Amino acid sequence: MPLLEVRDLGVRYGSVAAVRGVSFTCDAGEIVTLVGPNGAGKTSILNAVAGALESARLTGDVRFDDVPILGDAPERIVHRGISLVPEGRRIFTTLTVGENLRLGATPHGGSAEDMVSVLERFPILAEFRRRPAGLLSGGQQQQLALARALLARPRVLLLDEPSLGLAPQVVGDLFRAIADLRDEGIGIVLVEQHARRAMKLASRCHVMGHGTFVQGLEGSDVAEVVGAYFGGDALP
Ligand SMILES: Nc1ncnc2c1ncn2[C@@H]1O[C@H](COP(=O)(O)OP(=O)(O)OP(=O)(O)O)[C@@H](O)[C@H]1O
Ligand SMILES: [Mg+2]
Secondary structure, eight states, rough: SSSEEEEEEEEEEEEEEEEEEEEEEEHHHHHHHEETTHHHHHHHHHHHHHHSSSSSSSEEEEEETTEOTTTTTTHHHHTTEEEEOTTTEEEEEEEEBHHHHHTTTTTBBOHHHHHHHHHHSSHHHHHHTTTTGGSSOOHHHHHHHHHHHHTOOOOOEEEEEETTOOOOHHHHHHHHHHHHHHTTOOOEEEEEOOOHHHHHHEEEEEEEOOOEEEEEOOOTTHHHHHHHHHHHGOOO
């Protein structure tokens, strides 16, 4: 039984059917990517799984460790072991790095020991702990968003376009950090525009058209088919 199983997920905003019939799984220690054009429904899928869509109508079934979680409150889902790093990072720019991190603490994660472990993983955050987060570079802010999510000790991480707006060198560092988390046994659902790079890490790629999956790919088929959908320019 997979750790995270999404079956026939549907998301509607009023009369807009943003996601239809989406199914995928993510196991411990693997990276699954979702790629697709703007407005395809990638963020809606991650937010639905994380319980972060209050006003949408959700259908289908999402199971974590075989327990149905679709429609549960976000804090309950975090508590079960799923953490979302949202699109645009959503860090609090006027709060310090340390204050932002403390906001990631939950009843079962965020102890002094957990804090030491994330600061060891991202040493720059330790150095800048007392600075307002708004003064960090884009790459450092993304590290902060990841670190905050890790404080809840997730077993599955949902990452929504973590590389967006980052310089190529920084994207390389970020993808290495994501691969390390995978190697430590965390399951990762990765929404990415750097499709080719993401695919090097992923065990499966789901390509989205509007609202639904149009291709499921494994291994070497991926670069070719993703290229057909997105063209060479979108593939750094
Ligand atoms: N709160 C909302 N209310 C109404 N429609 C919404 C809402 N959020 C998203 N949508 C619509 O749902 C569709 C899917 O949006 P979503 O943000 O999930 O796509 P996406 O694949 O993440 O896009 P992007 O690549 O731009 O981040 C779009 O048509 C969008 O306009
Ligand atoms: Mg999105």
